[in-house]
Amino acid sequence: MSLRFERVSKRFPGVLALDGVDFEAQPGQVHGLLGENGAGKSTLLKILGGQFRPDEGRLLIDGQEQRFGSARDAIRHGVAVIHQELHSVPSLSVTENLLLGRLPRRFGFVDHRAARRIVTERLADMGVQLDPDARLSSLSIAERQMVEICKALMQDARVIAFDEPTSSLSHRESEALFALVHRLRSQGRTLIYISHRLDELYALCDACTVLRDGKRIAVHPTMADLPRDRLIRDMVGRSLQDIYGYRPRPLGGERLHVSDLAGARLPAGASLSVRSGEVLGLFGLVGAGRSELMRLVCGADRASQGEMRLDGQPLRLTQPRQAIQAGIALCPEDRKEQGLIAPGSVAENINISCRRRDLRARLFLRHRREAERADAFIQRLRIKTPHRRQEVRSLSGGNQQKVILARWLAEAPLKVLVLDEPTRGIDVGAKNEIYQLIFEVAAAGTAVIVVSSELPELLGIADRILVMREGRIAGELPRDQASEQAVLALALPDSDLKA
Amino acid sequence: MKFKLSLPLAYAALFALLSFTVDNFFSTVNIVGLLLSVAQIGMVACTMMLCLASRDFDLSVGSTIAFAGVLGAMVLERTGSPAVAVVAALAAGGAIGVANGVLIAWLRVNALIATLATMLMVRGLAFIAAQGQAVGIADEGFIAFGDTRMLGLPLPVWVTAACFLVFGVLLNHTVFGRNTLAVGGNPEAARLAGVRVEGLRLTIFTLQGLVAAMAGLILASRITSGQPNAATGFELDVISACVLGGVSLSGGRAGIVGVLVGVLVMGTVDNVMNLQGVDAFYQYLVRGVILLAAVLLDQWKGDR
Numbered sequence: 006m007s008l009r010f011e012r013v014s015k016r017f018p019g020v021l022a023l024d025g026v027d028f029e030a031q032p033g034q035v036h037g038l039l040g041e042n043g044a045g046k047s048t049l050l051k052i053l054g055g056q057f058r059p060d061e062g063r064l065l066i067d068g069q070e071q072r073f074g075s076a077r078d079a080i081r082h083g084v085a086v087i088h089q090e091l092h093s094v095p096s097l098s099v100t101e102n103l104l105l106g107r108l109p110r111r112f113g114f115v116d117h118r119a120a121r122r123i124v125t126e127r128l129a130d131m132g133v134q135l136d137p138d139a140r141l142s143s144l145s146i147a148e149r150q151m152v153e154i155c156k157a158l159m160q161d162a163r164v165i166a167f168d169e170p171t172s173s174l175s176h177r178e179s180e181a182l183f184a185l186v187h188r189l190r191s192q193g194r195t196l197i198y199i200s201h202r203l204d205e206l207y208a209l210c211d212a213c214t215v216l217r218d219g220k221r222i223a224v225h226p227t228m229a230d231l232p233r234d235r236l237i238r239d240m241v242g243r244s245l246q247d248i249y250g251y252r253p254r255p256l257g258g259e260r261l262h263v264s265d266l267a268g269a270r271l272p273a274g275a276s277l278s279v280r281s282g283e284v285l286g287l288f289g290l291v292g293a294g295r296s297e298l299m300r301l302v303c304g305a306d307r308a309s310q311g312e313m314r315l316d317g318q319p320l321r322l323t324q325p326r327q328a329i330q331a332g333i334a335l336c337p338e339d340r341k342e343q344g345l346i347a348p349g350s351v352a353e354n355i356n357i358s359c360r361r362r363d364l365r366a367r368l369f370l371r372h373r374r375e376a377e378r379a380d381a382f383i384q385r386l387r388i389k390t391p392h393r394r395q396e397v398r399s400l401s402g403g404n405q406q407k408v409i410l411a412r413w414l415a416e417a418p419l420k421v422l423v424l425d426e427p428t429r430g431i432d433v434g435a436k437n438e439i440y441q442l443i444f445e446v447a448a449a450g451t452a453v454i455v456v457s458s459e460l461p462e463l464l465g466i467a468d469r470i471l472v473m474r475e476g477r478i479a480g481e482l483p484r485d486q487a488s489e490q491a492v493l494a495l496a497l498p499d500s501d502l503k504a
Numbered sequence: 505m506k507f508k509l510s511l512p513l514a515y516a517a518l519f520a521l522l523s524f525t526v527d528n529f530f531s532t533v534n535i536v537g538l539l540l541s542v543a544q545i546g547m548v549a550c551t552m553m554l555c556l557a558s559r560d561f562d563l564s565v566g567s568t569i570a571f572a573g574v575l576g577a578m579v580l581e582r583t584g585s586p587a588v589a590v591v592a593a594l595a596a597g598g599a600i601g602v603a604n605g606v607l608i609a610w611l612r613v614n615a616l617i618a619t620l621a622t623m624l625m626v627r628g629l630a631f632i633a634a635q636g637q638a639v640g641i642a643d644e645g646f647i648a649f650g651d652t653r654m655l656g657l658p659l660p661v662w663v664t665a666a667c668f669l670v671f672g673v674l675l676n677h678t679v680f681g682r683n684t685l686a687v688g689g690n691p692e693a694a695r696l697a698g699v700r701v702e703g704l705r706l707t708i709f710t711l712q713g714l715v716a717a718m719a720g721l722i723l724a725s726r727i728t729s730g731q732p733n734a735a736t737g738f739e740l741d742v743i744s745a746c747v748l749g750g751v752s753l754s755g756g757r758a759g760i761v762g763v764l765v766g767v768l769v770m771g772t773v774d775n776v777m778n779l780q781g782v783d784a785f786y787q788y789l790v791r792g793v794i795l796l797a798a799v800l801l802d803q804w805k806g807d808r
Contacts, residue, residue: 303696305695305696324695325695325696325697325698326698326699326700329697329698330698335696337693337696342690342692342693343690343693343696344693344696345690345693346685346686346689346690346693346694346697346756347689347690347756348685348688348689348752348755348757349685349686349689349756353682353685353686356682357682357683357686357694357697357699358697358698360679360682361698368678369673369677369678370677370678370679370682372677
């Protein structure tokens with residue numbers, strides 16, 4: 006089915022999310038949709054998926070105008086949108102999830118055997134290896150995503166849109182997804198693919214459209230010979246010579262020393278050392294234990310063994326509060342679940358941690374000082390928000406991340422800053438700003454540890470890269486010896502290398 | 505921000521309308537009666553607001569009121585000292601709050617289940633202690649508390665007003681209040697940002713127990729006895745008032761002005777139905793409808 010948006014506009018209070026956008030995708034093609042956060046990609050997909058209605062313009066499918074009133078409506082017309090957030094039911098099995106709402110019945114009761122047969126057949130058709138009886142909660146994120154895609158295929162979707170499907174997948178899991186996308190393309194389906202990873206877009210897409218500030222900036226009918234710099238310029242409106250902007254800094258003495266630290270979710274002890282002013286990259290595949298180690302370092306989980314020394318002083322942590330008081334701060338992996346106080350305002354989210362120290366002398370809050378501090382950080386970090394009282398959940402991912410960074414920059418002696426996937430789901434422009442902040446913080450003497458699944462990012466910004474594999478530290482590479490191959494050789498389990 | 509103004513305005517409009525349409529509504533006697541009738545609900549609603557704001561729930565307040573009243577009356581009977589009776593009842597209320605707090609914050613029992621259990625247990629204790637009978641109060645000083653007036657208003661109304669003031673300031677102008685909203689908004693994020701989540705929960709439930717015990721004492725003073733079956737269903741009235749006032753059951757959102765209006769709306773509706781001679785059976789129906797309508801209206805506002 007061919008798909009066409011004609012001069013589509015969508016307005017939200019205060020924002021024109023889409024401004025007369027044209028967009029076209031052809032069957033048998035993977036069409037990339039690029040743009041920074043807030044460019045309008047998700048809004049476009051939500052109109053396609055029936056969650057929003059356009060204020061102006063039309064959506065044509067095979068030349069027929071469609072106005073979807075709901076997600077169900079879109080699915081009935083063969084359109085499926087695979088969102089970043091997964092919409093499966095964790096307590097049910099793969100079979101039940103795939104047939105949810107349409108479970109076969111006999112005499113009013115669920116016919117489990119028929120259900121299982123249908124699902125097994127369809128999974129085989131799709132070439133997907135999933136246990137139909139497995140509970141969703143026992144599956145990995147990647148497998149759950151497969152379930153989500155299968156759900157769309159079960160309903161015979163002819164147009165499938167993917168919104169950043171690989172943002173939480175490991176390298177190998179992504180490969181499996183790409184294979185499926187290729188297969189879907191060869192079946193003549195119309196595929197739309199959103200990702201912030203340019204490598205992926207080049208590897209997967211046949212054509213692409215770039216949006217910026219709700220407008221269509223460019224359409225590239227072919228990806229071959231399309232320079233990366235051109236794409237980035239289309240996306241951010243300026244050429245980024247080097248999005249990392251690495252600047253060497255003088256390094257100070259050892260700031261944090263961790264030896265043999267282990268906890269319930271990281272049974273094998275891990276050791277590391279980071280110097281004042283240093284940016285240490287921590288790489289590993291999903292499940293390698295990176296976040297688990299960082300949670301121990303920041304007191305988010307309790308360590309069962311091992312020692313930590315901060316500036317030579319021994320440190321024992323049982324609560325995040327103690328780490329914060331010592332000067333160790335964590336920007337957690339999952340902004341929405343662990344970082345943001347969602348109903349709270351921008352100012353509230355910036356001030357939550359540091360107000361305790363400011364107010365020790367008095368009982369009452371100093372509202373004016375809090376407001377000033379929030380405004381100062383909004384300005385300094387260029388957080389795009391209409392007001393400090395704006396609800397933080399309405400901000401884009403990059404700006405939310407800046408709010409959490411501001412929370413820790415407001416802490417007075419920031420000795421160690423741990424950033425777990427700081428740029429996940431963030432556009433190129435905001436990434437660059439976050440990298441610059443990391444260098445700024447490091448230059449002031451803070452030891453910065455950056456956990457990331459994006460290897461080019463770590464190669465670009467880290468002074469040194471530490472690699473974890475299967476819950477252990479696998480090795481360490483200084484900047485000048487760190488290459489993609491060298492890091493992956495340490496990160497991949499042996500079985501992967503052989504395969 | 506918007507509802508902070510629109511709620512009181514809506515109530516003012518309702519009040520004006522009733523003043524003109526309902527006979528005897530707008531009179532000193534009736535207004536004072538109205539305020540007195542919501543005094544207990546009002547003071548407990550203040551702490552319930554904190555409880556809901558931190559994404560918790562407390563069903564045990566009604567039982568605590570009854571138990572505190574019975575205990576206060578019994579201690580008064582034995583010792584003859586109102587001061588000792590008050591201290592004993594408050595201590596019992598505080599202990600119930602601590603028990604709730606420990607169960608929920610440290611032993612991680614779901615708040616609904618934990619306080620449902622303490623609600624049953626405390627109600628049981630009240631009946632056991634009183635041997636199923638009302639415990640009469642003869643102490644003149646203790647009874648006088650519920651009747652004494654200051655500047656034309658009964659003391660219980662002043663106590664409730666003080667509660668609104670104290671807890672309003674606590675919510676909006678202290679670290680404790682802001683942290684309460686943060687924990688309700690996202691407990692894990694609040695913990696990672698350095699908030700003592702367990703301690704905060706314990707504090708809230710302890711305050712709730714203390715205030716409920718105070719309400720129980722005031723009730724006992726007004727009805728001159730400790731009744732083991734007093735305040736049944738009270739917890740639901742309090743939660744209804746909070747929800748009417750815009751407090752979110754999913755945590756993170758609460759306003760003291762809203763709660764005040766919620767309490768007044770509940771009281772006013774009951775008052776008017778009594779003035780109009782509406783059958784008590786219909787009153788339940790009306791209260792349910794108003795609660796639903798308010799919540800639906802709130803959701804509809806949020807959707808836009």
